[in-house]
Amino acid sequence: MTTDRPLPTAPVPDQEDHVDAPQPEHERPARRATDSEPDHAFGAPPAVRASGVSKTFGSRRSQVSALSEVDLTVAAGEFVALIGPSGCGKSTLMRLVADLETPSSGSLEVFGKPAARARADQDYGIAFQQAGLLPWRTVAANIALPLELHGAPRAERKQRVAELVELVGLGDFARSRPDQLSGGMQQRVAIARSLAERPRLLLMDEPFGALDEMTRERMQAELARISVETGAAVVFVTHSIPEAVFLADRVVVMSARPGRITDEIVTGIGRDVVRDEHLREDPAFFRKVTEVREALHAGPVSAAGAHER
Amino acid sequence: MSATAQTTAAPGLTAARPSRVAGALAGLSVLRAAVLGVLGLLAVAGAWEGYKALAPEDGVVIGDSRVLPRTTDLAMPHVWDMLQRLGEPVSSLRGAAPLWQVVADAVLVSLKVAAAGWVAGTAIGLLLALLMARLRIAEWGLLPWIVLSQTVPLIAFAPMVRSWGSRIEIGGWEWPPWMSVALIASYLAFFPVAVGALRGLQSTDRVHTELMHSYDAGWWATMRRVRMPAAVPHLLPALRLGAAGAVVGTVVAEVSIVYPDGIGRMLVTFAGQASGDPEKAWAPIFGAIVLGLVAGGFIALLGLLLRTYRRGEAP
Ligand SMILES: Nc1ncnc2c1ncn2[C@@H]1O[C@H](COP(=O)(O)OP(=O)(O)OP(=O)(O)O)[C@@H](O)[C@H]1O
Ligand SMILES: [Mg+2]
Numbered sequence: 001m002t003t004d005r006p007l008p009t010a011p012v013p014d015q016e017d018h019v020d021a022p023q024p025e026h027e028r029p030a031r032r033a034t035d036s037e038p039d040h041a042f043g044a045p046p047a048v049r050a051s052g053v054s055k056t057f058g059s060r061r062s063q064v065s066a067l068s069e070v071d072l073t074v075a076a077g078e079f080v081a082l083i084g085p086s087g088c089g090k091s092t093l094m095r096l097v098a099d100l101e102t103p104s105s106g107s108l109e110v111f112g113k114p115a116a117r118a119r120a121d122q123d124y125g126i127a128f129q130q131a132g133l134l135p136w137r138t139v140a141a142n143i144a145l146p147l148e149l150h151g152a153p154r155a156e157r158k159q160r161v162a163e164l165v166e167l168v169g170l171g172d173f174a175r176s177r178p179d180q181l182s183g184g185m186q187q188r189v190a191i192a193r194s195l196a197e198r199p200r201l202l203l204m205d206e207p208f209g210a211l212d213e214m215t216r217e218r219m220q221a222e223l224a225r226i227s228v229e230t231g232a233a234v235v236f237v238t239h240s241i242p243e244a245v246f247l248a249d250r251v252v253v254m255s256a257r258p259g260r261i262t263d264e265i266v267t268g269i270g271r272d273v274v275r276d277e278h279l280r281e282d283p284a285f286f287r288k289v290t291e292v293r294e295a296l297h298a299g300p301v302s303a304a305g306a307h308e309r
Numbered sequence: 310m311s312a313t314a315q316t317t318a319a320p321g322l323t324a325a326r327p328s329r330v331a332g333a334l335a336g337l338s339v340l341r342a343a344v345l346g347v348l349g350l351l352a353v354a355g356a357w358e359g360y361k362a363l364a365p366e367d368g369v370v371i372g373d374s375r376v377l378p379r380t381t382d383l384a385m386p387h388v389w390d391m392l393q394r395l396g397e398p399v400s401s402l403r404g405a406a407p408l409w410q411v412v413a414d415a416v417l418v419s420l421k422v423a424a425a426g427w428v429a430g431t432a433i434g435l436l437l438a439l440l441m442a443r444l445r446i447a448e449w450g451l452l453p454w455i456v457l458s459q460t461v462p463l464i465a466f467a468p469m470v471r472s473w474g475s476r477i478e479i480g481g482w483e484w485p486p487w488m489s490v491a492l493i494a495s496y497l498a499f500f501p502v503a504v505g506a507l508r509g510l511q512s513t514d515r516v517h518t519e520l521m522h523s524y525d526a527g528w529w530a531t532m533r534r535v536r537m538p539a540a541v542p543h544l545l546p547a548l549r550l551g552a553a554g555a556v557v558g559t560v561v562a563e564v565s566i567v568y569p570d571g572i573g574r575m576l577v578t579f580a581g582q583a584s585g586d587p588e589k590a591w592a593p594i595f596g597a598i599v600l601g602l603v604a605g606g607f608i609a610l611l612g613l614l615l616r617t618y619r620r621g622e623a624p
Contacts, residue, residue, distance in 0.1 A: 098523055099523075100519050100522060100523065119522075119523060119525055120525050122524070122525060124523075126520075126523050128516055128519070128520070130516050132514070132516035132517060132519075132520050134517065134534075134535065134538070135620045136538045136541075136617045136618045136620060145524075145534070146524050148534075149521075149524050149526050149530060149534070150524070177617075177620055178620075179620045
């Protein structure tokens with residue numbers, strides 16, 4: 001969807017602080033660009049390559065087939081949204097990529113490596129469906145956790161945390177504890193934490209599920225911007241069709257029992273298109289939303305419609 | 310995202326000084342606990358005197374057994390007499406120290422022994438819990454023995470512990486009797502700590518361990534950053550039980566080992582003089598109560614220090 005209207009290059013009011021807020025974020029793309037160049041070159045390994053991946057849970061007596069024969073490739077720097085009814089295996093797929101589960105069959109590679117290796121190399125950042133913050137740590141200390149674990153120097157840690165706290169709009173809460181935050185604020189901390197080490201691949205499981213509509217739209221715009229600036233590939237699970245279309249290069253539609261991919265819709269919105277209010281009102285955007293909705297309803301599961309937003 | 314920061318600024322006003330608010334609340338709750346404690350003491354004293362005034366002199370006897378105690382001054386001295394006795398010299402010898410001071414000294418001695426036992430028992434309990442959390446095999450192999458160990462009444466063997474100890478001599482150093490008492494105290498203290506800490510270390514949220522796994526964090530990093538802090542809410546009651554065990558173990562072991570300096574032995578000696586000096590026999594009982602209160606207060610303080618680790622994540 002390359003729209004006819006001129007792309008807004010001037011920052012929109014609500015995003016104007018992007019220009020000055022996290023400076024180092026702007027230094028980053030320079031490095032990333034050279035970094036990721038080989039990724040776009042011919043033959044570079046994709047961020048995720050799953051072929052014939054199945055996952056069954058449970059013992060021999062009571063088996064649950066969570067995923068069946070899933071083929072999915074996510075190119076480096078690509079933004080892929082996963083959408084589908086509850087229980088169709090979206091989280092399971094993400095957990096397989098994160099090496100938190102192992103596939104029952106099929107092969108799975110992350111940046112051309114086995115998933116376990118990619119995890120050891122810290123190639124991805126993950127935000128779970130629950131925020132999963134450590135309740136005894138402050139917001140800042142929660143965000144600092146991965147940096148701390150991987151031995152980032154104190155000064156660097158402090159600076160990075162300050163950037164991230166601002167990025168997710170929690171500047172006033174850096175010293176609060178998770179139980180003093182709302183669910184949505186906790187989720188934002190988890191997102192900041194997943195970004196801390198500037199991973200090449202972001203795995204996000206319904207990260208905006210607990211946010212109010214306004215914050216949600218703002219976070220969507222932020223995430224879109226971050227993914228462009230860092231050149232990171234994103235696998236993004238959501239239940240919201242407009243959210244999927246708004247953010248993604250490609251929307252992967254799944255169906256349940258057994259969980260499998262039933263359709264893929266390329267949104268055609270370029271990475272370089274600024275995700276803002278104009279895009280949300282674009283007729284081409286609506287056409288894609290409709291297309292995804294129809295793909296979702298075409299699935300054999302009757303409950304599919306109940307999970308849209 | 311300053312706009313977001315602005316929209317969330319309002320709740321920020323209430324959450325702005327959480328630590329100070331929490332501190333004030335903690336102070337309030339300490340004050341309330343103190344007031345309640347004093348009221349409780351007064352109530353007990355009132356009940357004591359009330360019973361003494363109202364019940365028959367000879368208590369209540371049904372058949373051959375006395376179900377309620379005598380109220381004579383010999384069996385139940387007046388509260389004020391007992392308090393007054395505390396201020397008088399311990400014996401009629403010239404230059405004898407006041408009773409309260411003698412009791413306080415004995416309490417201090419027992420407190421030190423109990424503390425040594427508690428520290429040793431806690432350390433052993435924590436190490437065992439760590440070992441069991443590290444190795445499934447260790448849990449299978451050790452836990453039944455740990456549970457079984459508590460069915461052996463070590464206190465019954467106290468005199469033997471003492472005689473084993475007295476045979477230990479390394480260089481010029483001899484095993485002092487107080488260490489036998491501390492050993493028995495630690496034996497009672499380690500059990501709840503080992504079991505409670507293990508339970509705590511195993512209670513970590515799965516999402517937290519998975520997060521650490523995703524960071525490729527090792528066993529020890531996960532232990533230190535997630536599992537140990539998460540174990541604190543389980544650990545505190547265990548430490549409290551351990552402290553109670555250490556105090557009881559100390560008092561009882563002092564009696565059976567015949568360790569003369571502590572409150573336990575004093576309980577027995579003064580009880581023997583009760584026919585001539587009934588108020589005096591109650592002094593070490595008060596001392597033992599103070600000992601228990603100090604131990605409980607210490608754990609409460611520990612809980613206050615560790616309160617950061619006792620927060621739940623808001624749903
Ligand atoms: N650890 C597990 N043990 C057994 N079954 C599991 C396990 N994890 C997931 N499942 C099953 O696998 C299926 C897919 O679960 P999954 O969490 O991936 O769904 P989902 O698409 O993320 O759903 P939702 O949108 O509600 O989060 C479900 O039927 C679930 O019951
Ligand atoms: Mg899920």
